[in-house]
Amino acid sequence: MALEAKSSLKRVVSRPEVKKFPFFHPFSRRLHICLLCMAGFCCTTFMRMHIAITMTCMINSTALVYESESAIVDNSSSIFEEVELVSNGACSANNDNHKKVVVDYGGQLVWNSQEQNLIFSGTFWGSIITVLPSMFFINRYSPRYVLQAAVGCYILMTAITPYIATHFGPYPVFISRVIMGLGEGFILPANNAILANWFPSAERSTAISLFTTGNQMAGAGGNPVAASLCASSFGWPSIFYFASIVSTIWSVCWFLTASNQPSKCKVMTKTEKEYLEANVVRRSNKTNRSLVVPYSKILKSPAFLAQLLCQFVINSIVTLLQIYLPNYFKDVLHLGVIANGTYTSVPNIVNFALKIFWGIAIDKAKEKKKISGTFAVKLSQSIANFGGAIFMILITFYVDCTNPQLGFFFFCMMYCCMGTLVSGFYTSLLSLAPKYTATMSSISVFCAMLGRLSTPAIVGLIKKNNTLSEWQTLFLVCAGANIVCGAVFLIFGSGELQEWGEEDQEKEMKPFGEKTPLSSIQNLPADSEDVDVFQSALDIDIPQIQLNEITLTTEERQRFQRRIREDSMCL
Template sequence: MRHVIVLLLFLSTTVSYATRVSMSMTIIGMTKENNYGYPVFDWSQSIRDTILSSFFWGYIVLQIPAGMLTGRFGGRMLILVSMAVTGILNLFVPFAATKGDWQAVCGCRILMGLFQGLLYPSLHGLLGKWAPVSERGRMGTIVYSGSQLGTIIEMIVAGVLSESQWGWPSVYYLAGASCIAWSVLWFIFGASTPSTSTWITKEEMKYIESNTGPTDANEQKNMSVPWKGIWTSLPFWSILLAHCGQSLGFWTLLTEMPSYMDKVLKVDIKSSGLLSALPYVAMYLLSFIFSWTAEFLINRNITSLATSRKIFNTIAFWGPAASLLALSYIPAGHIPLAVAMLCITVGLNGAHYVGFLISHIDLSPNFASTLMGITNGFGNIFSIMAPLSVSAVVRDETSADDWRKVFFISIAFYFLSNLFFILFMSGNVQDWNEPKPKTNIEDGVKAVEKRRKEKETGEHKF
């Protein structure tokens, strides 16, 4: 049953990322003339970047509350609401664009981001309960690699559909229907923990619970979040900064790559979709190689958990930084070489699944969803900055020199955030992960102290 849950969570990231990426590709088709009579919008680059960033305005709002709610009540209903509402909003986007122009589209994207803000903290909480330690890296990679598959599918499909007789509205209809179909499957098979699943065997439930963490669902509901322990933990800060660096670098490429292909490399929309998807094919495939290698190193005691996380996070951050630097100096017109460097940049970034992204669970299985809510919330402030920074830096959309400045910003964030991660990340469960139970001795001391104070104040009654 844990494999069924992981498959469904993998599909959730696949479908949810497809809905995020749909706008990055489809906005090109929405602003170009077509042969089938679909509406064309006269949106400037500034408006397009505002639309692309609007998703994250809503996305950051519910990250921390979602993490806390997942920790207390489980992630089943939160993830269901997230995906169902995302589906409905996608179905509404074409109508909103036609009737309310870009402002209405921004409204839909903000709401979509708001509800998708429930998703990742819920995923982390569910993995913390369903993934045995020996399978955690593999399962985490499978689940989160769905984001790359969704990106690949959407970049290809969105480009083709936008140029077809079905037009750009069909991109949103397909994405919305996929979200709703997934929600039906999750309603039937989903569960927050093994103990609340109606489909699991007793043998598997015992195996999972003995290999995931010490706290059961009922006990966890009475655990308060150790805020002081979290915010004074350098290993947590290393994850937080890594998440911020990843968000800026990754989303700069994801949201702006189609425009870069179109304006600088002069690639048509169909080819742009295919070429833009290639780097994410590389990332998707390499993520499984990185995952297998990381588990091999850890399970064979070749490296410690912390060392493995640092090695693969370095591959995920400093590798793309170096290849982006090379990409920024490739002469204009060398499309195959530019695409190859983009494939290296994005492909190596797939190592972050067994780097910082799974480290929340390493530090605190009990509060992994809360930690993910915090880091994902702060990280997505930088996701908002990604398309907006392009508007601020790029004056001439066809200038390779202007785009080079965008790449330099990503390089700096990749380098510095990973340096902090290397210095301060830990693979050990933190002391604040476990609640401190009140012992009988402590209760007795408090009772004696209370009686003494009552006697001194004359309130003690015999």
């Protein structure tokens, strides 16, 4: 009987090696999911951000112009516009002639700058309300449907904005933007939960890099589209309708094709499904409503706290660059309008290219076991923080209005360094505990929003008159924050699954073939004829046992017990 049991044991545990299914493949389902997430992120970013350029078409600029003298500046094809050095050592742009630039696209709404700023801030106030509660919804319900509902909120508010703006004024528009922001609080946590379910650790840097390019796509492609529609006979309302229609198409595709995890996907190759089941640590969605989140362990984890610091610092710096950098180029470097647009857009293209290249390269290195997950995230974060700090210091001491081209080069290099960010702290976030990704993402996004909120306050404290010395102080503060952030992450950061984030063997079964630490029954006598020896070993409640050269996980032990019962019935 014991010999037959041993034979059954070998039949149960012997299985062919799981074959890897490539990420970049026409039939790769996880690639399709990542592209869907990227497209959705692009849609939501465009619906949220296009208001900045659309507002110029909505507003009657001439009615709001300042009392100072103004001039309309013709378009220029020159990327690096000429500047001249006057007798007192100051610089001035030839085209602007020290006059305020006013561009009027024939808008009919008369909203002052305070009302416009209120509208711009609406989505932020909405998202800060829902970002923390979002983790409870995502832990208890399907992230797929949570994301669908959030995007639906975006679409509805975007579609009705033109009517509200023309009939009710700026404050109802602000309320609609706040409601849109309520959906924004769910976007990143839901996407993070889905990506954590679909991608092995070795592919997450690539997946995150690809997913977050939706942000750059919305800016690089969305702004020209918005400007074209604005200048067309359809006018500025068509921008809102266009964004709503495109996002609705995405929403239908998402509803019909997306799934929370590979095991729920019905259209997928068998090879890829087996590969993902063997290599992805899953988190529970919807089915585990009694999930107990170890908040104390999460909030005391040095790796998670280091990631939170990165969220705060990086979002503060990115907000400074996105919102205030055009003012620096205009008021400090004295660039004309066309050069200003070029100087602010090209670095983002550099960032986009480096982000994709670095994400793929770092995942290849992890896949070939050349570097560990922790080394990968620390290297990526160090390049972003320390590299960014170096170029900020160079900008501080070597750039003024006499050499804007040098500043352009330094900014491109700084953005290039920042292209490694998603392979650093962002990948760390998805790697620490996939089971609690939604919870940790919500906390992280909340810290990111606090970082964005802190930027205007810091800028207001330092920048009073928009002078070169004030901007030099700002850049030095950012460089110092980068250095501190990079040092902390270098010491405490991690790209590995944390002990408190491991799956609970009693409640949730690990993916097929996943190893757990041996805890240990070893070297039972190979010549034993006593079946009780095997049965006793199988009955002991430990994660894994070893019978001579054969190792059994909990799942395999259960299968083996069933096989013994079947063999016994045949005798």
